[in-house]
Amino acid sequence: MVRLVKRLILAAAGVLLAAVLTPALAEPAHAAGAGTAQGGAGRAGGGPAQAAPKPKAPPAxxxxxxxxxxxxxxxxxxxxxxxxxxxxxxxxxxxxxxxxxxxxxxxxxxxxxxxxxxxxxxxxxxxxxxxxxxxxxxxxxxxxxxxxxxxxxxxxxxxxxxxxxxxxxxxxxxxxxxxxxxxxxxxxxxxVLPDESLKPGKDLGEAMGELQRLLLLNVGVLVAITVGLAGIALLIRRRTR
Known part of the structure; x- marks a missing residue:
């Protein structure tokens, strides 16, 4: 019984560690990809970015x-x-x-x-x-x-x-x-859709906020499970002595 509880504690700790480290590892990768894309755009342009063409004048x-x-x-x-x-x-x-x-x-x-x-x-x-x-x-x-x-x-x-x-x-x-x-x-x-719903930047920010809240909720649940399993293991260990 003690071994089973220890295995559950180790598994919960591993899941908690993975949940915490995944966003941290994903952000540098995203930044690196963005840097590579910008570097490629600079090389394709053959030097400094050229000024965007002036928009055409509206019809008279x-x-x-x-x-x-x-x-x-x-x-x-x-x-x-x-x-x-x-x-x-x-x-x-x-x-x-x-x-x-x-x-x-x-x-x-x-x-x-x-x-x-x-x-x-x-x-x-x-x-x-x-x-x-x-x-x-x-x-x-x-x-x-x-x-x-x-x-x-x-x-x-x-x-x-x-x-x-x-x-x-x-x-x-x-x-x-x-x-x-x-x-x-x-x-x-x-x-049919309002103009606000056509702004991808706003939708992306809201989606990231929801993802962060969900991640924090999952971390909280994992912490509660880990603490509970540790308490059970400690109680079993005291009774088996």
């Missing part, structure tokens, strides 16, 4: 033409920043490849052409169909005003708030009461 405005518009809507970021940003948000997420065919012409509804400007120079153009059957649609022509913006022609599902965005910008459309407002991903609508 948009022109909108289409159904029941006697003249183009000319929105500029200097005077209508919110409207310009909202209209560009309808097309700035498009992937490189869209569908080859769209809905039937009779199902498209009114068409509105959006031209994105850099300064006074047209750079991109898109056809928007906010009232298309089955949901808003966007068509990106292959021929773009700026040769630098080469793209494949394609059809895309539009954001659900396309009609309200265009109406707010000045397009004569009836108000859509069932439209979900806000930004969102493909197909429109608000994000």
């Amino acid at each position: 405005g948009v022109d909108i033409t289409g159904h029941q518009l006697a003249e183009p809507l000319r929105l500029r970021a200097a005077t209508h920043p919110a409207e310009v940003a909202a209209v560009i948000d309808q097309v700035n997420w498009l992937s490189r490849t869209g569908a080859a065919a769209g809905p039937k012409p009779d199902d498209l509804g009114p068409k509105y052409t959006v031209v994105v400007l850099a300064g006074d120079v047209p750079t991109q153009t898109y056809d928007l169909y906010p009232l298309a059957l089955g949901g808003p649609r966007v068509y990106r022509p292959a021929k773009q005003p700026d040769p630098a913006h080469r793209a494949k022609a394609g059809w895309f599902l539009g954001r659900l708030n396309m009609s309200e965005t265009l109406r707010t910008a000045g397009v004569p459309l009836e108000r859509q009461l069932d439209t979900v407002s806000g930004g969102g991903g493909v197909g429109g609508g608000e994000r």
